[in-house]
Amino acid sequence: MAVYTEVGDEDLAGFLARYACGAVRTFKGIAEGVENTNYLVVTERGRFILTLYEKRVAEADLPYFLALLSHLAARGVSCPVPVADRSGALLGTLCGRRAALVTFLDGVSLRRPRPEQCAAAGEALALLHRAGRDFALDRPNALGPAAWPPLAARIGPRADEVAPGLAALIAAELDAVATGWPTGLPQGVIHADLFPDNVFFLDGRLSGIIDFYFACTDALAYDLAVSLNAWCFDVGPDGCHVYDPVKGRALVAGYERVRPLDPAERTALPTLARGAALRFLLTRAIDWLHHPAGALVVPHDPRDYIDRLTFHRTVETVATYEGDATARGVA
Amino acid sequence: MAVYTEVGDEDLAGFLARYACGAVRTFKGIAEGVENTNYLVVTERGRFILTLYEKRVAEADLPYFLALLSHLAARGVSCPVPVADRSGALLGTLCGRRAALVTFLDGVSLRRPRPEQCAAAGEALALLHRAGRDFALDRPNALGPAAWPPLAARIGPRADEVAPGLAALIAAELDAVATGWPTGLPQGVIHADLFPDNVFFLDGRLSGIIDFYFACTDALAYDLAVSLNAWCFDVGPDGCHVYDPVKGRALVAGYERVRPLDPAERTALPTLARGAALRFLLTRAIDWLHHPAGALVVPHDPRDYIDRLTFHRTVETVATYEGDATARGVA
Numbered sequence: 055m056a057v058y059t060e061v062g063d064e065d066l067a068g069f070l071a072r073y074a075c076g077a078v079r080t081f082k083g084i085a086e087g088v089e090n091t092n093y094l095v096v097t098e099r100g101r102f103i104l105t106l107y108e109k110r111v112a113e114a115d116l117p118y119f120l121a122l123l124s125h126l127a128a129r130g131v132s133c134p135v136p137v138a139d140r141s142g143a144l145l146g147t148l149c150g151r152r153a154a155l156v157t158f159l160d161g162v163s164l165r166r167p168r169p170e171q172c173a174a175a176g177e178a179l180a181l182l183h184r185a186g187r188d189f190a191l192d193r194p195n196a197l198g199p200a201a202w203p204p205l206a207a208r209i210g211p212r213a214d215e216v217a218p219g220l221a222a223l224i225a226a227e228l229d230a231v232a233t234g235w236p237t238g239l240p241q242g243v244i245h246a247d248l249f250p251d252n253v254f255f256l257d258g259r260l261s262g263i264i265d266f267y268f269a270c271t272d273a274l275a276y277d278l279a280v281s282l283n284a285w286c287f288d289v290g291p292d293g294c295h296v297y298d299p300v301k302g303r304a305l306v307a308g309y310e311r312v313r314p315l316d317p318a319e320r321t322a323l324p325t326l327a328r329g330a331a332l333r334f335l336l337t338r339a340i341d342w343l344h345h346p347a348g349a350l351v352v353p354h355d356p357r358d359y360i361d362r363l364t365f366h367r368t369v370e371t372v373a374t375y376e377g378d379a380t381a382r383g384v385a
Numbered sequence: 386m387a388v389y390t391e392v393g394d395e396d397l398a399g400f401l402a403r404y405a406c407g408a409v410r411t412f413k414g415i416a417e418g419v420e421n422t423n424y425l426v427v428t429e430r431g432r433f434i435l436t437l438y439e440k441r442v443a444e445a446d447l448p449y450f451l452a453l454l455s456h457l458a459a460r461g462v463s464c465p466v467p468v469a470d471r472s473g474a475l476l477g478t479l480c481g482r483r484a485a486l487v488t489f490l491d492g493v494s495l496r497r498p499r500p501e502q503c504a505a506a507g508e509a510l511a512l513l514h515r516a517g518r519d520f521a522l523d524r525p526n527a528l529g530p531a532a533w534p535p536l537a538a539r540i541g542p543r544a545d546e547v548a549p550g551l552a553a554l555i556a557a558e559l560d561a562v563a564t565g566w567p568t569g570l571p572q573g574v575i576h577a578d579l580f581p582d583n584v585f586f587l588d589g590r591l592s593g594i595i596d597f598y599f600a601c602t603d604a605l606a607y608d609l610a611v612s613l614n615a616w617c618f619d620v621g622p623d624g625c626h627v628y629d630p631v632k633g634r635a636l637v638a639g640y641e642r643v644r645p646l647d648p649a650e651r652t653a654l655p656t657l658a659r660g661a662a663l664r665f666l667l668t669r670a671i672d673w674l675h676h677p678a679g680a681l682v683v684p685h686d687p688r689d690y691i692d693r694l695t696f697h698r699t700v701e702t703v704a705t706y707e708g709d710a711t712a713r714g715v716a
Contacts (some may be wrong), residue, residue, distance in 0.1 A: 056387045057416040060495030064428060079587060080494045082425065085388040094413065094425065097489070160427070162412045165393030247493035 057083035059091045059106045059149050066104075069148045072139040073155060075099050089267055091151070095160065100160035103134060106151040108151055113152055118193045119266055120144040122243065124188070129185035132262040133179075134159060134237050137305040159262035161254025169304040172262040172285045174309030175253055179245065179281055181265065183274045183313055186243025195246065197333055198233050205336040209343065216339050216356050227332045227363065235329065236273070236322035244277035245269055250282040260359055275319035278309055278338075279326035282375060283334065295361035299377030306376060322373045327375070328366040335359035388414035390437045391420045397426075397435075400479045403470040404486060406430050422482070425489070432489035434465060437482040442598055443484055448517045449524045450597055451475040451485055453517070453574065462509075462518035463593040465490060490583025491595035498552040500635040503616045505591040506584055507639030507663050510576065510612055513594065514605045514644055515572025525668055526577065527665055530562050536667040540674065547670050547687050559692065566660065567604070567653035575608035576600055580615040606650035609640055610657035611707060614665065614693050626692035630708030637707060651703045657708070659697040666690035 061069075066081055076098030086092050091106040091205075107116060120136045124144070127135040134156035136144040146153050164171055195201075206213075206224050213221035245252075246268040255260040286301040309315070315323075338356035345353050369375065392400075415423050417436075422437040428672030438447060451467045455475070458466040467475040467486035477484050495502060526532075537555050538543075545553035547698060576583075577599040585593040615631040640646070646654075669687035677683050698704065 063493050063495060066493075077588070078493055080489075083416035084425070085416060094415070119478045158411075160410045162394050162397075162409055165395060257408070 055285075056094075057091050057210050058108050059151055061091075061093065061104075061106070061149050065149055066093075069104075069146060069153065070095070070097070070155075072141070072146060074140060075102065075137065075155070077331070086113060094370060095155070102137065102333060103158055104153060106148060108292065112196075115193060115267075116145055116154070118153055118191050119269065121188060121191055123156065123266060125189045126182065131182055132159065132260075133266065134262075134264060137385060140191070145159050148151050154162050159254055161261035163251050163255040164256055166288075167250050167285055167301070169298075169300050171255065172301040173258075173304040173308030174255075175248065175250075175281060176255070176278070176284055176312055178263060178307040178309050179248055179277060180258050180309045180312035182245060182382065183242055183277065189243050191256055193270040195244075195272040195338065197246070197309065198272060199235050200269075200328060202231065202329075202332060202336055203206065203228055205340065209336065209339050212343050213278075213339060216342060217360055219362065220339070223360070223363070224332070228355045229327065230325075231329055231332070234325055236318070236325055239273040239275055239319055239322060240316065241271060243270045243273060244280075246272065246277060246280060248277065248281045255358045273315070273319075273322075274305075275315060275322060275325045275327065278306070278315075279323060279330040281305060281335075281352050282323075283359070284325050285337060286375075287358075287362060287365075295358050297362075297365050299375065302375040303377045313371075323372045323375065324369040327369070328363060331363040331366055335363060358368075387416060388424075388539040390482055392422075392435075392437070392480050394569065396480055397424075400435075400477060400484065400600065401426070401428070401486075403472070403477060403512050404468060405471060406433065406468065406486070415609060417595075417611060424472070424571045430622060433468065433486050435479075435486050436666065437479055439482065443527075445474055446524060447483055447485070447553050449522050449706065451521060452522055453600055454597060455649055457513060457516050457574075460485045462513055462516045463490065463591075464597065465595060465680055477628060479692050490585055490595060492587040492592035494582050494585055496581065497619075498581050498632070500631050502586065502591075502628075503632040504635040504639035505586075506579065506581075506612060506616055507609070507636040508642055509584070509591050509594060510579055510608060511640045512645035513576060514573055516576055524601040526575075528544050528577070528599065528668065529601075529603060530660060531567050531661075533663060534559055534666055534684060536671065540667065540670050544670060547673060548691055551670070553668070554691070554694070555663070561656075562660055562663070565656055567649070567656055570604040570606055570633065570650055570653060571619065571647065571689050572602055573605050574600060575603045575605060575611075577603065577611060579608065579612045582617075604650075604653075605644070606653060607645060607657045607661065609637070609646075610654060610661040611664075613654075613658050614661050614690070616690075617706075618693055618696075626689050628693075628696050628706075630706065633706040634708045637703070646703075654703045654706065655697060655700040658700070662694040666694060686696065 078097050080096035082094045084092050084094050089110045090108050093104040095104050113153055123133055123136050126133050137155040138144055144154055206228055211221055213224055253267040258364045286298055287295040288298050290296040335356055338354050340352040342356050409428050411427035413425045417423050417424050420441045421439050424435040426433045426435050454464055454467050455465050468486040469475055475485055539561055542552055543556055583596040616636055617629055619625040619629050621627040666687055671687050672684040673687050
């Protein structure tokens with residue numbers, strides 16, 4: 055959430071001269087996106103986001119991301135649309151970074167989405183999955199199950215600095231994933247990071263989705279499992295994160311209004327949700343353990359995902375996510 | 386240049402409900418201003434900057450800053466204009482911080498201003514001084530000469546970690562200030578931080594001035610001396626900062642088009658410029674020595690101000706700033 059690369063007015067003018075977007079009226083670094091540098095650029099012809107890709111995004115993946123945004127936008131998904139320069143290129147270079155200009159989306163992200171907003175997020179996720187069906191490119195999920203053991207190894211015994219017992223919990227979960235991870239589920243383009251920060255609302259309606267830089271090809275239901283973790287937990291009075299079945303039911307129902315889950319996906323959902331919680335727990339624990347003292351950007355607390363993971367371990371069937379208390383397993 | 390306080394959508398809506406600015410359409414943290422947290426807020430009724438004042442700005446000074454902006458704007462200075470809430474208040478509270486809503490200014494700041502842009506900055510500074518003449522409030526310069534010895538004491542012997550010999554240079558300059566600082570010069574409202582980052586240009590013309598959070602009552606010519614340091618040095622091929630008399634002449638001439646300097650101010654300018662260089666050298670050296678390792682925001686290099694200070698020590702009369710080489714003292 056910071057500007058990693060400072061762009062001067064002359065560099066900007068040189069870059070924008072390649073586009074037919076007119077003269078610049080406003081240029082401001084914005085704190086959006088953890089991975090990249092983003093500027094708001096207002097020109098005579100419209101409002102844009104200029105993104106400079108920093109080292110955490112692999113340059114080889116950029117054509118995938120930009121082609122995906124163009125593809126989804128052409129199929130009605132409200133997402134940033136890459137703007138082609140006069141030569142037709144979507145990707146340029148600015149201040150030593152690969153850089154792209156995309157359209158600006160109005161709207162405000164929600165810190166505590168209500169159930170009807172969870173439903174809107176679920177529906178938008180399914181529409182995204184549908185719009186991605188005929189996307190030609192593939193990108194493996196670099197943070198999928200195969201990546202979790204090496205991530206866990208980077209944390210190692212320091213896991214217990216995050217929370218006592220975490221090393222054992224991670225080891226147990228890696229075992230569970232190794233033996234029980236579902237295969238053969240419907241695959242396609244997934245967003246893989248559909249948190250409330252990445253969804254804008256305007257006038258009470260979902261107005262756009264941003265930050266596609268984890269998008270990849272994976273099980274569609276895994277994307278829903280990521281969103282269950284991201285949208286359907288509340289902070290309880292003790293600071294712990296507690297599952298809200300009203301929100302979960304709304305999210306799943308919103309999704310199924312567009313794309314009903316098949317039986318295998320419904321069966322797999324608890325395992326997928328555990329895996330998704332583990333994935334964010336691992337990356338957040340790494341950021342937590344490695345962030346410099348006194349840094350301005352304080353990483354997300356990984357313990358929020360211990361709460362989630364602990365909950366998912368008690369869930370046996372999707373009915374629990376939908377609020378059927380009788381379906382809950384033994385805690 | 387970062388968002389220190391994260392504001393959620395509900396907090397924002399609660400804050401803005403006190404204003405007649407309509408519903409929010411866009412809300413983005415922006416990387417502007419070193420001291421405070423700033424958000425771009427676009428509503429149905431216009432574009433605004435929401436500022437949350439962080440600990441480096443004294444709360445007792447906020448009424449001064451906001452009244453000054455209102456005063457200057459009413460006299461034609463293009464600066465952010467504080468927006469009053471429905472009760473008439475310019476200052477509110479948000480997320481535990483004092484906060485204000487001000488109007489948004491279009492324009493882009495320049496990394497390497499050309500002479501005609503230096504002239505425009507000088508003219509705008511004089512117009513600001515003129516517009517401030519009848520401002521009723523006073524604020525002592527918290528970073529004026531009386532503050533420099535304690536700042537130097539905070540650096541102490543570590544000055545030589547910044548550059549060998551710096552401790553001795555600082556000591557010599559403090560002595561020079563103690564004996565030779567001019568008194569009795571015309572006083573008034575000064576910006577005290579008119580760097581190119583704080584001046585916007587649009588369509589080739591100066592379009593606005595921002596960041597008044599060092600503004601205070603002090604010698605008007607000291608403000609010009611700050612700007613001489615900020616606008617009129619170029620980076621030479623060896624990385625050193627070299628005075629550009631064409632820019633200096635343009636800046637002073639631009640200023641004098643509106644407000645001619647009196648003889649005492651002209652005589653004092655070299656001393657004022659040395660003092661201004663020392664002031665930024667001291668605060669930058671402190672930030673440099675105390676910034677956390679690995680922090681995202683890298684402080685300005687204090688050595689840039691050693692170059693400036695070293696130059697000013699060779700200047701005997703204002704004619705040198707204006708490009709008269711025969712007036713230059715012995716280097």
